[in-house]
Amino acid sequence: MIAFQSIPNLNDFSGTLLIPVYETYEKSIIPIEFHLASVAAKVFCGKKDSSYVVEIADCTHIFIGLGKETDYKSIKTIFRRIASKHKDLFGVNVVFAIPEKFSTLQVEAAVSGLVLGTYNLGHYKKSELHPFLDSNFKLQYSAQSDVAEAIKRGVKIATAQIETLNLVDLPPNKVNPKYLSDWAVQAGKQFGFEVTVIGKAKATELGLHSFLSVGQGSANEPQFIIMDYRPESGKKHFGLVGKGITFDTGGLNIKTAGMVQMKCDMAGAAAILGAMQLIADLQLPYRVTAIVPACENSVDAQSFRPSDVIQSYAGHSIEVIDTDAEGRLILVDGLSYLIKNYQPETIIDLATLTGSVVGTLGYECAGLFTKNTDLSLKLQAAGDAIGERMWPLPLWDVYKSDIESEIADVKNYSGKPVAGAISAAKFLEYFTQEHSSWAHLDIAGVAFGDSEFAKTKHATAYGVHLITTFIENQ
Numbered sequence: 001m002i003a004f005q006s007i008p009n010l011n012d013f014s015g016t017l018l019i020p021v022y023e024t025y026e027k028s029i030i031p032i033e034f035h036l037a038s039v040a041a042k043v044f045c046g047k048k049d050s051s052y053v054v055e056i057a058d059c060t061h062i063f064i065g066l067g068k069e070t071d072y073k074s075i076k077t078i079f080r081r082i083a084s085k086h087k088d089l090f091g092v093n094v095v096f097a098i099p100e101k102f103s104t105l106q107v108e109a110a111v112s113g114l115v116l117g118t119y120n121l122g123h124y125k126k127s128e129l130h131p132f133l134d135s136n137f138k139l140q141y142s143a144q145s146d147v148a149e150a151i152k153r154g155v156k157i158a159t160a161q162i163e164t165l166n167l168v169d170l171p172p173n174k175v176n177p178k179y180l181s182d183w184a185v186q187a188g189k190q191f192g193f194e195v196t197v198i199g200k201a202k203a204t205e206l207g208l209h210s211f212l213s214v215g216q217g218s219a220n221e222p223q224f225i226i227m228d229y230r231p232e233s234g235k236k237h238f239g240l241v242g243k244g245i246t247f248d249t250g251g252l253n254i255k256t257a258g259m260v261q262m263k264c265d266m267a268g269a270a271a272i273l274g275a276m277q278l279i280a281d282l283q284l285p286y287r288v289t290a291i292v293p294a295c296e297n298s299v300d301a302q303s304f305r306p307s308d309v310i311q312s313y314a315g316h317s318i319e320v321i322d323t324d325a326e327g328r329l330i331l332v333d334g335l336s337y338l339i340k341n342y343q344p345e346t347i348i349d350l351a352t353l354t355g356s357v358v359g360t361l362g363y364e365c366a367g368l369f370t371k372n373t374d375l376s377l378k379l380q381a382a383g384d385a386i387g388e389r390m391w392p393l394p395l396w397d398v399y400k401s402d403i404e405s406e407i408a409d410v411k412n413y414s415g416k417p418v419a420g421a422i423s424a425a426k427f428l429e430y431f432t433q434e435h436s437s438w439a440h441l442d443i444a445g446v447a448f449g450d451s452e453f454a455k456t457k458h459a460t461a462y463g464v465h466l467i468t469t470f471i472e473n474q
């Protein structure tokens with residue numbers, strides 16, 4: 001991970017300079033100047049997403065356009081781009097010239113972008129180490145005020161996000177349920193939270209039947225992962241649940257489209273794991289209990305079937321209409337287990353739950369479901385501040401008929417090709433025991449997608465910073 005160190009001045013400096021510039025005016029007669037370089041405004045005036053590179057006397061000046069006003073997410077993306085696409089310009093000496101105008105949040109955003117820029121999707125390719133990741137490398141910075149704390153936070157945020165990117169982007173023959181539980185155990189030791197892993201035998205004994213049904217066709221043992229972060233001054237108690245389907249074939253209702261992307265079906269789990277790391281790393285003064293039900297939805301003689309009736313931890317019976325609507329089956333056991341055994345004051349679940357939410361909201365925001373207005377506003381505010389957006393969808397009881405079954409207490413799919421994200425949320429709600437502060441985020445459209453940073457779809461780490469910011473803002 002990148003180390004940072006302050007540099008008192010640029011006297012006798014040779015190396016690479018990262019110089020953020022707020023937009024001026026392209027017809028201005030005043031050039032943009034820094035250190036040894038001067039650029040005419042008609043060539044470069046700081047427009048957003050523009051950059052200008054000039055080499056003078058052993059100094060590579062990289063002028064980075066920020067635009068007139070800039071938000072957290074834009075700064076982060078701009079700096080991620082610089083670190084990831086200009087790595088050939090970086091040698092041993094690199095200085096980030098922090099503008100006087102930068103707030104601590106802007107410093108944090110820029111630093112987390114620079115760290116994220118070292119992430120490389122080519123996990124199995126022979127590729128050179130990013131220059132920032134050389135063990136002797138230190139990224140230097142010059143600043144007018146004390147920004148050390150903001151830099152530390154930026155590094156911690158991106159470090160946790162990179163863990164989540166790894167977990168989602170690595171292939172499903174590597175990231176199986178055991179890989180996730182091992183990750184949790186290791187992170188718990190390193191960052192300071194308790195981890196309990198419940199395997200198949202214990203889960204059977206406990207009655208986590210809905211969870212176990214989904215994994216019964218897989219050779220990989222399901223893992224029900226419980227993480228508990230308990231700081232001494234645990235003010236308020238939060239509960240988190242993340243969908244951890246390490247691969248979703250659809251089961252016997254096998255997918256006929258889009259299966260190749262279904263390694264991303266544990267992105268909710270990966271976000272919760274990354275958030276637990278970050279919450280503990282930042283030593284937030286809140287108790288956080290997180291549950292990740294992890295299993296694989298496979299096709300096999302042992303697979304559960306459409307029309308099976310299964311039991312759940314909460315004691316409600318479920319008619320399985322479609323084995324591809326599996327996420328809700330593992331989540332409800334996670335939610336009931338969390339509520340019964342831990343009683344958190346607020347509960348958030350994150351899941352790549354439905355294709356329907358992608359049809360509704362696309363790739364720009366998650367679907368937010370909650371009946372608690374205060375919670376809804378706080379989650380949206382946290383997301384807007386850092387560029388991980390969400391938009392509310394209804395949980396009205398008129399949609400309840402979609403999950404009414406004739407043979408069991410409830411069914412897992414309406415059988416109709418409409419309002420899929422809403423009926424999935426209604427199914428979850430049925431198991432939340434009317435908890436007054438529960439929210440569900442359907443992240444199917446935002447967890448994994450296209451961006452300028454790779455040619456194929458890849459993880460975004462949506463949720464890691466969002467959940468942490470939300471808890472921190474209490």
Ligand code: BES
Pocket residue numbers: 248250264265322324325326327352353354355356358413420444445
């Ligand atoms: N894992 C999928 C949802 C998904 C879709 C995630 C696109 C990421 C990107 C989920 O398990 C699923 O298959 N949902 C079905 C439900 C249907 C069968 C009721 C869907 O949305 O089509």
Ligand code: ZN
Pocket residue numbers: 248250323324325326327
């Ligand atoms: Zn599915």
Ligand code: ZN
Pocket residue numbers: 245248265324326327352353
């Ligand atoms: Zn799924």
